[in-house]
Amino acid sequence: MIMKWTSLTVAMLIAISSYGLALESRFPTSWANTKKVLAAEVYTDRLRTFYCGCQYTVDPSSRGETLKPESCQLPSNLKWASKHNDVEWEHIVPAQLMPASTFTCWQKPNSFPRCVSKSGEVSSGRACCEKVDSAARNMIFDMFNAVPAAAQLNQYRSNDPYGEISDSQPxxxxGPQCEAQDLNSPGKLFEPPDCKKGDVARVWFYMRDTHKVVIPNEMSAMFLRWSNSDPVSPSEQLYAERISKIQGTVNSYVIGKEASAQGSCSWER
Known part of the structure; x- marks a missing residue:
């Protein structure tokens, strides 16, 4: 049987092939590389932190970031005062809550020769997985999951889960510009501003689909509410498109959706 190749068939094959190439993943290979690419190629328009919109500057020689805490009225009496002018890149989904934390390289790093130095020092579980397991590296260094944050807020949040904090809870x-809240006792919760709740939810959904991150049912329901109440903003979509072009993966909860200024924070408008 002789197959007749029509122009439509050829066009479809080319489209499929191009789509496959476009989705070839190219994850960063280190945390340092992740931060460098995000600073140099993604977050280049408005140099503002994720939760509070604090302005920061970038040193072109080192790509290091310096926070301007007065730009977002960040209080000076917060803990970790030495970090008041610092920016840190934060995981929205903490590494400890990723499937990588269950891998053998994380649980038993001493069983991997590459994770034991000549002097017998054993790498941490996370560091070991970053050395020896590509799946762990991909989820830990995924650029969709990293955002610039005021270092003090990053320290407050640490690995605390996201949640909703009532006014009655201490x-x-x-500060007046930043609506984020942190609860340390009883329990531990971190609540982002309303204008970032949808962004957070859509990263968690992406990480679930891409890296099999587990989202408990109650948290999943909360994230769905957040995503519905805080739609995709133009800047969120722009950053996602840039990451997709560099990394080769797609956050379908953001890319291709109709962007709305309603989802923007005041400092993004």
């Missing part, structure tokens, strides 16, 4: 606030 919590830490971060």
């Amino acid at each position: 919590h830490e606030g971060f």
